Each structure stands twice: as C-alpha cells, then as structure tokens.
Amino acid sequence: MEKCEVCVVGGGITGAGVARDLALRGVDVVLLEKGDLGVGSTGRSHGLLHSGGRYVVSDPESAAQCASENRILRRIAPSFLKDTGGLFVGMKGDDEEYYSRFVKGCRRAGVRAEELSPEEALRLEPGLSDDVEVAFRVMDAVADPFLLTVANAYAASLEGAEVHTYAEVVGIDDGEVRFRSNGRERLVKAEVVVNASGVWAARVAELAGHAITLKPYRGTILVYAGRASEHVINRLRMPSQGDIMLPHRNTTLAGTTFSPEERLERYGIEPEEVQVLRREAERVLVKLRTRRILRAYAGLRPIVGEGRKRDFSLIPEDGFITITGGKFTTYRLMAEHASDEVCRQLGVRARCTTATTSILEEEDREGLELYRERYGALGTQAAEYADRRRRICLCEGVTEGEVLFAAEKLFCRNIRDIRRRTRLGMGYCQGRRCNLEAALVLYSAGMIDHSTVHTQVLNSLRERWKGLLPIAAQVDEVLRELRLMEATFGCAACYDRIKKHVRGLERFL
Ligand SMILES: Cc1cc2nc3c(=O)[nH]c(=O)nc-3n(C[C@H](O)[C@H](O)[C@H](O)COP(=O)(O)OP(=O)(O)OC[C@H]3O[C@@H](n4cnc5c(N)ncnc54)[C@H](O)[C@@H]3O)c2cc1C
Structure with missing residues (x-):
C-alpha cells in the first residue's frame, strides 16, 4: 500500500491549490481526482477573478477576500x-x-x-x-480556469506531489483511502485526508463517516x-x-x-x-x-449551510479536513487555511509561501509570445513542440505540437482533457473537424490504442453535443451545426464500418 502524509481528494482549483501549498511546505502529498483536473465547478465557472465589487453590499467579507486575493494572484500568476x-x-x-x-x-x-x-x-x-x-x-x-488548475497541479508535482486523475475515491477509513483507477481498486494510507471535492464534499465526508450540509x-x-x-x-x-x-x-x-x-x-x-x-x-x-x-x-x-453567502468553509476533524464553498478567486486563500490546519495536525512548522511564490517561473524570451499568450508560464514547455506546426483545430488554431504537448506534459488521458488544455474543438464547429484529427495524432504518437480511437472521438463529440442541444431550438446556426455534425458522425453504421475495417486490418498485422 502506498503511503503519504496527506491525501487530497478533488482536483479542482481548491484541491490543486492545496496540493501546491503543502508540497511547497515540504509535505508529501497525493492528489486524487475522479475525472480530469478542473472538470467540476472550476471548469464551469466564468473564470472571473473578481475585484470584489459584486459582493460589497450582499457579502462584504467575501468582497474583501476577493479584493485581496485578486491583488495576490496578479503578483504570483500574471x-x-x-x-x-x-x-x-x-x-x-x-x-x-x-x-x-x-x-x-x-x-x-x-x-x-x-x-x-x-x-x-x-x-x-x-x-x-x-x-x-x-x-x-x-x-x-480573467483566467482560464482549466489552465490555472493544471498549472497549480503541475507546480505541485514539480515539488514532489503525486497527481492522479481518473482516480475516484470510494472509501475512507482511518486514513486509508480506497480509490478506483484504470478499473482497479487501490489504496493509499494518509495521516491526513483533505476533502476538496467541491459540491461532492458531503458525499466524500460521508465516506469517512462525517456529516456536512451543503x-x-x-x-x-x-x-x-x-x-x-x-x-x-x-x-x-x-x-x-x-x-x-x-x-x-x-x-x-x-x-x-x-x-x-x-x-x-x-x-x-x-x-x-x-x-x-x-x-x-x-x-x-x-x-x-x-x-x-x-x-x-x-x-x-x-454553498455551505443556509443562505447565499459566498465565503468558504473549513471543517476540521481529526485526520479529515473539509474545505469547500468560496470561489475560484479565493482558492489560494482556501488552500492556505486548509494547509495551515493540515500542518497543525501533522506538527509541521513550515509556513505558507503561496502569496509570494510565483506559480511556475516565467520566461520572457523571443519566440515564446504566442505560447505564453495561450499557456501562461507553461508556454516554455509548449514551445518545445514548436516544430509540429500542422493545424489540427482550425477554429482555435491548435497545432499538432500543442496536442502532443498537452498529452505528454499536462496530465491528459483523452481528447476531452486535451480540449480543456488547448481549446481544441471549442470554436465555431465545436469539434466537428478536429476530434478525429486529434485522435489520429495521439494514435500515431502511440499514446492511444487503435481500438479506443472510436470511443475517444465519440465521447468527445457527445460532450460537445451536451452544450449545443439546449440552445439548438433557439439558435438556427446551432441547429444547422448539429445537423452537419450528425451527418458527418452521427451515423452509427459509419462507425461500425470503421471498426470492422480496423478489425479486418488487425488480422493482417
Ligand atoms: C456557473 C458558475 C460560475 C462561476 N463563476 C465564477 C467566477 O467567475 N469567479 C469565481 O471566483 N468563482 C466562480 N464560480 C465558483 C467557482 O467555480 C467555485 O467556487 C470553484 O471552482 C470551486 O472549486 P473546487 O475546487 O472547490 O470545486 P470543484 O472544481 O468542483 O472540484 C472538486 C473536484 O472534486 C472531484 N471529486 C468529487 N468527488 C470525488 C471523489 N470521490 N474522488 C475523487 N475526486 C472527486 C470532482 O471531480 C471535482 O473535480 C462559479 C461557479 C459556477 C457554478
């Protein structure tokens, strides 16, 4: 059984922030996320780094937190x-x-x-x-919420944290965390568990025998x-x-x-x-x-408890700490409070440094501008793939190199994860043209098996459809785009033919 000091449950902005904060303090951390990083509320937000103005009348405490965190994030993650x-x-x-x-x-x-x-x-x-x-x-x-979450996880991993995506926690018993990953059940033993599972916090708390109202x-x-x-x-x-x-x-x-x-x-x-x-x-x-x-x-x-207050809640139990509520804007502060409590319980004296430590070092050399614009301080790593210039997503201008960069460096397991890092498929045609291309790039690079190309493309398209259907009745162009997608991909027989063809091919390999 793997052992660590702290197991963080949830890879949204809060969990990734906690992992980075603790790793910077020298604590041994494992982060478990049941889906992709940022796939919960984080990736569904506006990504607005609030000035605080929205809450000055309704919730002054949240307003003050936003104002101060806004200033800090401008310093550490410009x-x-x-x-x-x-x-x-x-x-x-x-x-x-x-x-x-x-x-x-x-x-x-x-x-x-x-x-x-x-x-x-x-x-x-x-x-x-x-x-x-x-x-x-x-x-x-404004921030790209997926990218800021990935950047926190990436920075945490550079400090030694282990980050597991598609690892769903299914049981917590006296620090023994059971999780499902790749169809197998695994165990990690932690001295403290941090529940950073956002709207799922009550469910995860229940696994550990605690009750919270959310x-x-x-x-x-x-x-x-x-x-x-x-x-x-x-x-x-x-x-x-x-x-x-x-x-x-x-x-x-x-x-x-x-x-x-x-x-x-x-x-x-x-x-x-x-x-x-x-x-x-x-x-x-x-x-x-x-x-x-x-x-x-x-x-x-x-939202914890009653009412519509937007501040966060830290619920410390012995060996099990819940941090939830709050906002994307205040994630660093939430992570600081949770990590302070972890360190108190572990007897670790190291103090929080996230208010003054940049999230990844920024490099400002010639040729990096485009990558910096798209990937922030991760642009340096993205630029290593600059020779693979072929455009995969024409609407968003995503190149083959960017697909490979995301797949190899940014905790990606499928095309949907790549979309969240690169914006592949987020433009006008909503992935009609690029999903298949992206799958083929991954296949050619040996990152996915040919038998999964079909599922990868279908899952990615299905996810796009979810966002198109609610507006199709009201927006003609969207209806037309959906029909075009259906004509291009929706025909199951077409997939069956591809599958049969590939199976037939296998016999000759
Ligand atoms: C429509 C909308 C717009 C918003 N706009 C803004 C905004 O502009 N600015 C702002 O500051 N805030 C905004 N917010 C609020 C903000 O999105 C959230 O407060 C914040 O993202 C919460 O982050 P989190 O990491 O705590 O939760 P999440 O992002 O939900 O992360 C929790 C993670 O835990 C994982 N998880 C759950 N159960 C398990 C399990 N058993 N095992 C492993 N992992 C598990 C989930 O998959 C999820 O990824 C908005 C919210 C919404 C809904």
Missing part, C-alpha cells in the same frame, strides 16, 4: 491572467439607491472603484447599450462567438441572474443563473435559463445581439 479590468454598469430603471451602497461598500471592503461618466464607459466599450447611466471601473481580471446551486453560462467587450461587464445591482459578461479568449461568456439543484451529475439546462441570459446580456452589451451563440454550459456552486 501570465495566467488577462488583466482586462472591469466595469460595473447601472442601467436605466435599475435601483439608484444601490449605487451609493456600492460606493460605500467598496470603500469598506478595500475594493478599488473609479466612477466614469456614461460617455467614458461607452468610449471604453462601444458595444455597451446607450441605457447605461452609471459606471465604475474596477480591477477584474447545497448545490446551478448556474448556466452562454458562450458567444467573438469578443463583444474587452472589459468584464458587471451589472451594478444586488447579485441576480445574467449579471456578468466577459471576454474569454476569442469568445464572450454571459452568465449566470442561480437555482437550487438536487442532482450532482446529469443536471440539465432549462430553455428559460437560456432566454433569461440572452435577454439580460443582450440588453447591456448590445453588440452580442449580432453574435452567434456557440453553446451553453452549466455548473454547480458549492
């Missing part, structure tokens, strides 16, 4: 952030009394907010509606093609639905909704959610009215 800045905009008909509460709240929580005239706001963002009557500029930034709330986000603004646009009102629009790579994300959800998996997106989001986003950022919606996705927020 290459993983896009410093877009943000605007809070009040529209005709909004509650004017809220504006003065916002100003006072920002002052109290330490959130920097500079008032602009509506004309100045429109000059900065010509895609905004003329109905904007008040605007404040804030320190929002309510998942679903949030849906629409992805529009192209950047309709260069700043994050926030509504200046009490947090509500459809308040945030932001530029992410070459798309605009518009979210989110807020509704209680019973299921932790296989929850759907309601047509009304899509309607609300379109109405709210296109009213504020009118430029979106002419943009195509590419897809929709939904995630669950882990």
Whole structure:
C-alpha cells in the first residue's frame, strides 16, 4: 500500500491549490481526482477573478477576500491572467439607491472603484447599450480556469506531489483511502485526508463517516462567438441572474443563473435559463445581439449551510479536513487555511509561501509570445513542440505540437482533457473537424490504442453535443451545426464500418 502524509481528494482549483501549498511546505502529498483536473465547478465557472465589487453590499467579507486575493494572484500568476479590468454598469430603471451602497461598500471592503461618466464607459466599450447611466471601473481580471488548475497541479508535482486523475475515491477509513483507477481498486494510507471535492464534499465526508450540509446551486453560462467587450461587464445591482459578461479568449461568456439543484451529475439546462441570459446580456452589451451563440454550459456552486453567502468553509476533524464553498478567486486563500490546519495536525512548522511564490517561473524570451499568450508560464514547455506546426483545430488554431504537448506534459488521458488544455474543438464547429484529427495524432504518437480511437472521438463529440442541444431550438446556426455534425458522425453504421475495417486490418498485422 502506498503511503503519504496527506491525501487530497478533488482536483479542482481548491484541491490543486492545496496540493501546491503543502508540497511547497515540504509535505508529501497525493492528489486524487475522479475525472480530469478542473472538470467540476472550476471548469464551469466564468473564470472571473473578481475585484470584489459584486459582493460589497450582499457579502462584504467575501468582497474583501476577493479584493485581496485578486491583488495576490496578479503578483504570483500574471501570465495566467488577462488583466482586462472591469466595469460595473447601472442601467436605466435599475435601483439608484444601490449605487451609493456600492460606493460605500467598496470603500469598506478595500475594493478599488473609479466612477466614469456614461460617455467614458461607452468610449471604453462601444458595444455597451446607450441605457447605461452609471459606471465604475474596477480591477477584474480573467483566467482560464482549466489552465490555472493544471498549472497549480503541475507546480505541485514539480515539488514532489503525486497527481492522479481518473482516480475516484470510494472509501475512507482511518486514513486509508480506497480509490478506483484504470478499473482497479487501490489504496493509499494518509495521516491526513483533505476533502476538496467541491459540491461532492458531503458525499466524500460521508465516506469517512462525517456529516456536512451543503447545497448545490446551478448556474448556466452562454458562450458567444467573438469578443463583444474587452472589459468584464458587471451589472451594478444586488447579485441576480445574467449579471456578468466577459471576454474569454476569442469568445464572450454571459452568465449566470442561480437555482437550487438536487442532482450532482446529469443536471440539465432549462430553455428559460437560456432566454433569461440572452435577454439580460443582450440588453447591456448590445453588440452580442449580432453574435452567434456557440453553446451553453452549466455548473454547480458549492454553498455551505443556509443562505447565499459566498465565503468558504473549513471543517476540521481529526485526520479529515473539509474545505469547500468560496470561489475560484479565493482558492489560494482556501488552500492556505486548509494547509495551515493540515500542518497543525501533522506538527509541521513550515509556513505558507503561496502569496509570494510565483506559480511556475516565467520566461520572457523571443519566440515564446504566442505560447505564453495561450499557456501562461507553461508556454516554455509548449514551445518545445514548436516544430509540429500542422493545424489540427482550425477554429482555435491548435497545432499538432500543442496536442502532443498537452498529452505528454499536462496530465491528459483523452481528447476531452486535451480540449480543456488547448481549446481544441471549442470554436465555431465545436469539434466537428478536429476530434478525429486529434485522435489520429495521439494514435500515431502511440499514446492511444487503435481500438479506443472510436470511443475517444465519440465521447468527445457527445460532450460537445451536451452544450449545443439546449440552445439548438433557439439558435438556427446551432441547429444547422448539429445537423452537419450528425451527418458527418452521427451515423452509427459509419462507425461500425470503421471498426470492422480496423478489425479486418488487425488480422493482417
Ligand atoms: C456557473 C458558475 C460560475 C462561476 N463563476 C465564477 C467566477 O467567475 N469567479 C469565481 O471566483 N468563482 C466562480 N464560480 C465558483 C467557482 O467555480 C467555485 O467556487 C470553484 O471552482 C470551486 O472549486 P473546487 O475546487 O472547490 O470545486 P470543484 O472544481 O468542483 O472540484 C472538486 C473536484 O472534486 C472531484 N471529486 C468529487 N468527488 C470525488 C471523489 N470521490 N474522488 C475523487 N475526486 C472527486 C470532482 O471531480 C471535482 O473535480 C462559479 C461557479 C459556477 C457554478
């Protein structure tokens, strides 16, 4: 049986942050993630590094945490952030009394907010509606949540942490953690287990014989093609639905909704959610009215206890520590608190250094610009594959080299994992053209077996379909894209023929 000091359950941003924090303190860590890194709430967020402004009235403590973590992450992970800045905009008909509460709240929580005239706001963002009557500029930034999670896991592994993806924890008994990996059950013995499993935290706690109350709330986000603004646009009102629009790579994300959800998996997106989001986003950022919606996705927020407070919860038991709730923006602080408790229990005196230690060293040499832009400080490693220039994903410009880089260096097991690192299949055609190409690259490199090419492509396409179906009834172009996909791939007989062909080929090898 493998032994370690700490077993972290969950490879979202919080678990990856805890693994890095502890590894930097010299603690021996194993991280177990049941799917891919960031595949839970983390990858389903907007990736907004909040300025804190959103919470200054409703939840000042969270607002202050966001403001301070925003400053820290800008220092330690600049290459993983896009410093877009943000605007809070009040529209005709909004509650004017809220504006003065916002100003006072920002002052109290330490959130920097500079008032602009509506004309100045429109000059900065010509895609905004003329109905904007008040605007404040804030320190929002945008991160790719998958990449920041992978970067934390990667940095942790450089410090000696072991990272296992597709390793589902199925039992915890007195520090003995049972997990399933590659169809086998395995055991790791840990002195302390950290439960960083987000909305699954109650389930994982139950495995260890502990009870916690956690309510998942679903949030849906629409992805529009192209950047309709260069700043994050926030509504200046009490947090509500459809308040945030932001530029992410070459798309605009518009979210989110807020509704209680019973299921932790296989929850759907309601047509009304899509309607609300379109109405709210296109009213504020009118430029979106002419943009195509590419897809929709939904995630669950882990909210502990009653109410809608957005701060995090640390629940320390002897040998079993739960850290959940909070936000993507505050993950480092959550990891610090959890790791402090781990060290207290282990008797380790090393202090947290993550507020001052860069997430991976940044290299700034010529030729790295493109890779740095796409992969942050991981760009140095990506550039090692620069000679493999053939474009695999035409919509997002992903090369063969980038597919191989992700597959070899970034804990990838399948095409879906590669998509989350590189954006392969995230563009206009949603993977219609590139999935098969990517599978063939992996096959040629000997990374996947020919018998799995078919399943890899199908699973990846299925996942794309999930995000297309909820909007197909409302967006003609999406329906057309779906039909085209169906015509290209949907015919099972076509797959059967490929399979038969490959099986036939095997006899001659
Ligand atoms: C729609 C939406 C938009 C959001 N937007 C923002 C935003 O813009 N900015 C912001 O700051 N926050 C945002 N949030 C909140 C943010 O996404 C979450 O607070 C944060 O990502 C939680 O990260 P986590 O690592 O704690 O949880 P998760 O990312 O859910 O990670 C938990 C991991 O545990 C794994 N796991 C579960 N059970 C097991 C098991 N038995 N064995 C092994 N692994 C297991 C899961 O697979 C998962 O990967 C948003 C949330 C939603 C839903």
